[in-house]
Amino acid sequence: AQTVTQSQPEMSVQEAETVTLSCTYDTSESDYYLFWYKQPPSRQMILVIRQEAYKQQNATENRFSVNFQKAAKSFSLKISDSQLGDAAMYFCAYRHGANSKLTFGKGITLSVRP
Amino acid sequence: GAGVSQSPRYKVTKRGQDVALRCDPISGHVSLYWYRQALGQGPEFLTYFNYEAQQDKSGLPNDRFSAERPEGSISTLTIQRTEQRDSAMYRCASSFTGTGAQETQYFGPGTRLLVL
Numbered sequence: 001a002q003t004v005t006q007s008q009p010e011m012s013v014q015e016a017e018t019v020t021l022s023c024t025y026d027t028s029e030s031d032y033y034l035f036w037y038k039q040p041p042s043r044q045m046i047l048v049i050r051q052e053a054y055k056q057q058n059a060t061e062n063r064f065s066v067n068f069q070k071a072a073k074s075f076s077l078k079i080s081d082s083q084l085g086d087a088a089m090y091f092c093a094y095r096h097g098a099n100s101k102l103t104f105g106k107g108i109t110l111s112v113r114p
Numbered sequence: 115g116a117g118v119s120q121s122p123r124y125k126v127t128k129r130g131q132d133v134a135l136r137c138d139p140i141s142g143h144v145s146l147y148w149y150r151q152a153l154g155q156g157p158e159f160l161t162y163f164n165y166e167a168q169q170d171k172s173g174l175p176n177d178r179f180s181a182e183r184p185e186g187s188i189s190t191l192t193i194q195r196t197e198q199r200d201s202a203m204y205r206c207a208s209s210f211t212g213t214g215a216q217e218t219q220y221f222g223p224g225t226r227l228l229v230l
Contacts, residue, residue, distance in 0.1 A: 004156075042223075045205065045221035047220075100147065100162050100169070100170070100217075101162060101170060101173070102147075104157050104158070105156050106154075106156050
């Protein structure tokens, strides 16, 4: 079974600084996708960024980028120029290519200091 | 356009009662998913549908939980004889296709269930 591990329960970053959130996963599959979701205090689930395993290039969405290390099964999220609105819980998630369900990590709570 | 909607947003019930949670996916989305999220945890998969067909129900914890999507649109998750351990946020998500490379699951606001 696939597992997703987020070992840091909490992190804090100064506004305008950069922070990296860690995620590792375990799978024997070669065809899969990885995601970062944001859950603000409103408890909505918002997709932040997606990475296809077959792509070597790291995904980027504005201030958000990933460091995808396939051999190490690591998928970290980097947030640049942190803003107060980035404060939320962040979940790393995995999906096998032939399967639809998402497997989530336990999440990490990010706080942003003004 | 409208996103995924869920009702009710909050449900308080007594142990032993049955509850029905509703999900209205984004119009045109083929796939619909149910997840359960305990406080401070990530969502856990329960079941999913393509159109009206239930493709995977491996995450349903026991036979008190069931789901249907009879016309391929709105779905209902039913919990019979509720227990306190069923208290959680129940989330619905939908996607345009099931397994496409560009698939993104869009989540609804969730139903917070509290069993007393």
